[in-house]
């Protein structure tokens with residue numbers, strides 16, 4: 001069964017009305033057509049406090065005790081792993097038909113062991129992109145595992161890839177190819193194959209060779225006893241014409257430094273997740289929307305992305321490992 005067939009009426013509640021008030025603008029920046037949306041209803045997501053103390057002191061909003069009475073839940077079992085998920089409409093949508101697909105147990109945001117579920121979701125959601133925000137990369141519930149999904153065609157990076165530009169080949173074969181985005185960011189790896197095991201192998205290799213951060217770099221990060229548990233990343237996948245496509249956006253920074261600028265009018269309220277890495281910038285702050293230049297938006301994306309020499313390192317490792325097989 002495809003999830004498109006689910007009755008969406010009665011589920012599209014709360015903020016779908018607010019979507020009509022969203023302001024949008026765009027610019028062509030090299031190979032990509034960047035978009036910028038002002039969506040005041042998403043203030044909770046953009047400003048989410050994701051430090052350990054804040055997480056511990058609040059009710060999890062993905063567990064049954066924390067969801068609104070109007071939120072309906074559909075159970076889904078992944079055929080790939082038998083992991084169970086709760087399928088719900090996102091109460092703070094970016095687009096119509098924006099879903100949150102959360103684990104049916106309270107367990108931390110960690111994609112290891114669940115990438116197969118992501119691909120399985122692209123099978124049952126053929127008209128959607130499925131995405132994952134790492135715990136330090138835009139997830140507003142880093143303590144409860146979740147994917148999200150919304151209809152295909154919204155992300156500027158999808159359009160860029162469909163035009164076959166803005167990326168370069170890293171490895172290419174009949175079975176599976178990996179490209180690196182080399183236009184508006186570095187360190188975005190595009191994996192394409194019709195074979196699940198090939199997708200899993202390349203995805204796993206990129207994850208295994210990413211750096212897990214252990215040092216404190218950003219103003220919101222208080223000293224923690226344990227290091228982060230996976231490389232910083234955003235991931236988006238979809239399926240079309242029998243082939244899977246995944247983009248792994250390897251990340252350096254959790255948020256740009258200008259997010260913390262305390263000078264009046266200088267603070268930029270943008271907290272990049274998969275959607276932003278895919279070229280669609282979101283803010284819930286009018287001053288940010290009206291006064292942030294495209295140049296600054298572009299530099300924010302570069303700042304939070306993997307830096308050039310780290311991307312070069314992964315490219316070399318991929319080539320050395322897979323081109324010799």
Ligand SMILES: [Zn+2]
Pocket residue numbers: 060061062063105106107143144
């Ligand atoms: Zn939970």
